[in-house]
Amino acid sequence: MIGLVQRVSEARVVVDGRTLGEIGAGLLLLVCAERGDAEGQADRLLAKVLKLRIFADEQGKMNRSVQDIGGGLLVVSQFTLAADTSGGNRPGFGNAAPPEEGRRLYDYFVARARAEHPVVQTGEFGADMKVHLVNDGPVTIPLRIQ
Structure with a gap:
C-alpha cells in the first residue's frame, strides 16, 4: 500500500460542491x-501513520504523533499514487489494485482507522x-508498505 502523508493545519474534501470530510490540524492521508x-x-x-512523529513538541522538534496532539485524520x-512513468510521459496505473479490490481495502482501512482514532473523515x-x-x-512524507 502507498500512503502520502501531509501535515495540515486544515483540510477538506469536496464532491459536487458538497464538503464530505473536513479536519483542522492533523494529517491528510492519500492512500492507494x-x-x-x-x-x-x-x-x-495505519499503524505507521498514527505513530508518525511529525508534529512539534515543546522544543519545536518533530516528536509528536497525530494521536499525541489529538489531531484529525482525513x-x-x-489510485494515481501507483503511477508508473518509466515508459514515457503518460502514466500507467497497472500497479494499482483493481477498483473493487481498491475499494474493499480502502473501506477496511477507514474502518480500522475509525476504531483506532477518534477523528477520521x-x-x-x-x-x-x-x-x-x-x-x-x-511536511509531506511518502510511505510504501510491502
Missing part, C-alpha cells in the same frame, strides 16, 4: 492499494474530488 495488497498492508500503514483514496472512493488543504510546514 496496489495489486496483491491485503489487510496486513493496510494495518501496517483519508482520501488516490474521508472523501468518496472513485469520485472526482477537490481536496483543499493548508500544508503545515510544509
Whole structure:
C-alpha cells in the first residue's frame, strides 16, 4: 500500500460542491492499494501513520504523533499514487489494485482507522474530488508498505 502523508493545519474534501470530510490540524492521508495488497498492508500503514512523529513538541522538534496532539485524520483514496512513468510521459496505473479490490481495502482501512482514532473523515472512493488543504510546514512524507 502507498500512503502520502501531509501535515495540515486544515483540510477538506469536496464532491459536487458538497464538503464530505473536513479536519483542522492533523494529517491528510492519500492512500492507494496496489495489486496483491491485503489487510496486513493496510494495518501496517495505519499503524505507521498514527505513530508518525511529525508534529512539534515543546522544543519545536518533530516528536509528536497525530494521536499525541489529538489531531484529525482525513483519508482520501488516490489510485494515481501507483503511477508508473518509466515508459514515457503518460502514466500507467497497472500497479494499482483493481477498483473493487481498491475499494474493499480502502473501506477496511477507514474502518480500522475509525476504531483506532477518534477523528477520521474521508472523501468518496472513485469520485472526482477537490481536496483543499493548508500544508503545515510544509511536511509531506511518502510511505510504501510491502
